[in-house]
Amino acid sequence: MTRFSKPDPNNLAYTSEALPLHTDLTNQELPPGYQFLHCLANEASGGGSLFCDGFAVSTDLQEAAPELTDRLANTAIPFRFHDSDTDIRARKPVITRDVEGHTREICFNAHLADILDLQPDELSPYYAAYRRFMAMTRSPESR
Numbered sequence: 001m002t003r004f005s006k007p008d009p010n011n012l013a014y015t016s017e018a019l020p021l022h023t024d025l026t027n028q029e030l031p032p033g034y035q036f037l038h039c040l041a042n043e044a045s046g047g048g049s050l051f052c053d054g055f056a057v058s059t060d061l062q063e064a065a066p067e068l069t070d071r072l073a074n075t076a077i078p079f080r081f082h083d084s085d086t087d088i089r090a091r092k093p094v095i096t097r098d099v100e101g102h103t104r105e106i107c108f109n110a111h112l113a114d115i116l117d118l119q120p121d122e123l124s125p126y127y128a129a130y131r132r133f134m135a136m137t138r139s140p141e142s143r
Contacts, residue, residue: 016044021052021137022109027079027088031107050143054106057136058095068129073097075126078114079107089114094133108133 025031062069073095080089096105118126136142 020110021050021143022111023054023106024109026092026107026109027081027090027112029090052137052142054108054137055103057133057142058103058106060142061133061136065129065132068132069095071126071129072133075118075122077116077118077126079109079112080114081112094130108137110134 023031024035058069061072073093076091076093078089078091080087082088092107094106094108095103096107098104116123116126
């Protein structure tokens with residue numbers, strides 16, 4: 001049985017389901033640089049948090065497979081959150097670099113990634129890069 005922390009939840013964060021590693025608000029053009037979450041009361045067991053250094057994963061991927069990092073940095077994908085009242089969309093790469101080529105931002109959220117509208121010949125290479133990045137975020141060394 002799924003329990004809800006908010007009636008009629010419009011987001012997995014308001015359920016008791018575990019959330020995979022992600023960055024919040026990837027669907028917004030300018031997400032906040034820092035987000036602080038505060039729990040006023042909690043009687044549930046569990047709910048531990050996992051963290052991953054996305055910048056370190058980006059660096060490790062660059063060293064292991066620069067072509068995959070380039071694909072994630074040079075391909076903007078659509079992110080979208082929508083419910084009955086809201087439809088917020090943005091298009092951006094998973095890895096954003098500064099003018100010197102250093103990772104500046106990670107936008108990684110499989111639940112907010114919208115339908116990919118890439119050319120057919122770009123889909124398999126993109127998914128290979130995305131899958132590798134995701135696997136690296138989930139590795140014990142990265143958590």
